[in-house]
Amino acid sequence: MSSASSSSLKVCFNSECKELKSDRPKKGWRLRTGELAELCDRCGSAYEEGRFCETFHLSASGWRSCESCRKGIHCGCIVSSHSFVLLDPGGIECLACARKNIILPSNPPWPPSMFFHSPLSERFKDLSVKSWSQLAGSGPVPWKQAPSLFNSAISSPELHFRVPYEVDISTGINKVNGNERLPACSLDKKIEDFSERPMNGSLNLGAQDIIIMNGIKSEDKTTSCLNISQQDSSRKEDPSTPQFGLTVPFAPSNERNGQIGVVGTHSQQTLPPSLEKQYNGKMHNGLDSSGDTQIRNGRPRAEYRARLLPRYWPRCTDQELQQISMDSNSVITPLFQKTLSASDAGRIGRLVLPKKCAEAYFPPISQPEGLPLKILDVKGKEWIFQFRFWPNNNSRMYVLEGVTPCIQSMQLQAGDTVTFSRLEPEGKLVMGFRKASSATPSDQDNETNKIGNGASTHGDVELADPSSWSKVDKSGYIAKEVLRSKSSITRKRKGSTLGSKSKHLRIENEDLIKLKLTWEEAQGLLRPPPNHIPSIVVIDGFEFEEYEDAPVIGKPTIFTTDNVGEKIQWVQCEDCLKWRKLPANALLPSKWTCSDNLWNPERSSCSKAQELTTEQLEDLLAPINSAPSRKMKSTKQDPDNVDALEGLDTLANLAILGEGDVFPASAQATTKHPRHRPGCSCIVCIQPPSGKGPKHKQTCTCNVCLTVKRRFRTLMLRREKKQSEKEAETTHKKEQPQQSQPPLPEILLEDDPLPCSNTEISSPNRNPEVNDGSDDDPNRLRSSASPFKGQIDLNIKPEREEELSPGSDFGSMMMLLQDATKKYLRQQSLSSSGGAGDSSGSQTQPDGGGAGEEKLSNGVTLRNSHSDADEDHGEPLSVNVSASTSAAG
């Protein structure tokens, strides 16, 4: 990334020197091209030691004397442009004096130099998103910027040495704010250190100003910093205890060198443990860079740390850390991490930073424009982001702008995690990343959002094929994760940003192919959560399962019963295509192979024979092969079907998402933001990454959109009504103990544990023939599996929809659905005038309490579909509500 031109020359960049550069030329100042001057050893050393100008420019013009110490300062070249401060009255001051006279009093929390003052070319080098005019005018003296101890902005060695001073300058300029900053006590030391540092010309110093952005792909779960995390976690429990990562302040390089550097360095394989030490050490150093945070809050750093949300606590694997510390002499200090939200990973290119983290680890900014930060990735590639904030209420919202190129470069998507670390002693900031699919166990254990992201920890696939990063995890641990994390999800529903928030963002080109899935296939990928029975809604012939809880993505399997009547499922190995028998309650990943057969070790290898005979297999597959056709047969071939298929993109998106992730917990499917749920038609959710392609507008009323939205609305409604329903149910039972009612779901389950001829597709609970003329199955027709348990809240009114989603387009959607419902009901009334006894009537009674009626979650009241037993099944029903009668497991 650096010095292409400079490096292209074999001679030292110093025009005064004609020596050849070594194989590993020393880095000098940043050129206007953005590259770093490459110097020969001699010149490089001079530069590093801060005597470059004295050595080579002594006779050049531009020398001035410090107004305080009278020391000669070269002000006439780019090399020295950051080594002095322009005084308001005129004249200059060396940084050392500036520090004493200005900086110290102001107690700048940040080490000087944080400003990124590289030439525009550099700034724009990797940025295609936006231009930062600010940079152009900022020059070496970032007058606009707030003082920052943070070295993150600068990446060139030159900056290191001079930057500190530069920072001081800015600090001085902004010293007005000094009062808000850290107590002088801590600052003094920092500044002192910095002032010295530049002079000493430690190589490390230079790096200090760089933010390194490392691309990390955690693959090694076993060696992940789980321990660290755990330890960390334990510490988290105790607010008084400094916390890993967060506690790591931006210590002056000196201190870092002295303390931190000693700690871990190189082989960070043992980083986890050492890290902790590191952190402690740093904290003890009093380097508490938290000072930054205090700049505004004036809170003690410890307090600050304690307030940082766990979700931002950095969690890195050894590999990650090692990868970050490209430099063998570096020690990685994880600062914080953030799971990318849909908007973070979106095309807008704005990464919202946790406020506290931003204030704690990023240079303080006093102006909304903020300042450009240079970040390096693992490969050493520099990225420049604009670190700024927006006034938000009485607070601030910190964002990194211009992250799109980087995000794309790293193939990051919503749900993936970016980690900010600090490379010690260079002081570089490292922005690593972790794909959601490779989340560490600790992530999952400690971070609900990760779980929500479907952070399938299964790293096998990922490990084997880095190129598959963009793909969601295919591991077989999805199901397990689901099970394992389920409680967590329940416990902490929202947790935090969900990786999988953004549907479209998670769909890569290759995945688009998957979107071509038929809706059956898409639905087939969805499986109800363990022990949950989905209710099935059929709209225009399309079935949609509804799960009370988040569905999971699983490999389509065939459910049946074995000789002894035990429910089992058959799954086909991805590799050998052999069918294996598994327990019915086994949740499988979308990609399943014999090796994943934990239930039957004897057949956990593709070399093992298949248990099924050809005939048996044919029998087994027969229903499957016929189901779709039958289903489609019953489906009216109307244009809506096209929409439905298109709309399946939405559904398929979900499926795709789920492939790698645990299917996002209902409301979390797309984002923490309640407005973004599967089916959400906002631009973020609907637009494909490319911004091209068909979109589902908010007003889209295609069946799928309708249903998907409805599905989630159902979840909301259920949540709201759960309590009241329970009460109502109880009351109902008490009041009408003798009244004949449709069997309750539980009963149905008992009666028909294995409906559908022992064969179910995709889901153990799914009945592929619900709308296949088998609606006359009373059992199925009763939404036995519905959370409503046959006792829908009939008090729900369509208007409720508006309440639930004010301003949404659900209203219109619901109107359509209602129309369809009415149509359906009319059909019912015609055909079932003498319908089932439990059918209260042929007309929908919004406020009717008939047990034979059901109210869709969307507020549409439906009569039990089983009443249409004698209806023409060849005609698709506009709306049909039924419930699968099969129980999972």
Next chain:
DNA sequence: GATATGCATGGCG
């Protein structure tokens, strides 16, 4: 019309 920008809104901890 597309994209960038900046602020407002509102859910949630």
Next chain:
DNA sequence: GCGCCATGCATAT
């Protein structure tokens, strides 16, 4: 009740 923050959205370019 407050602050954070995800994201909507109006406006600017």
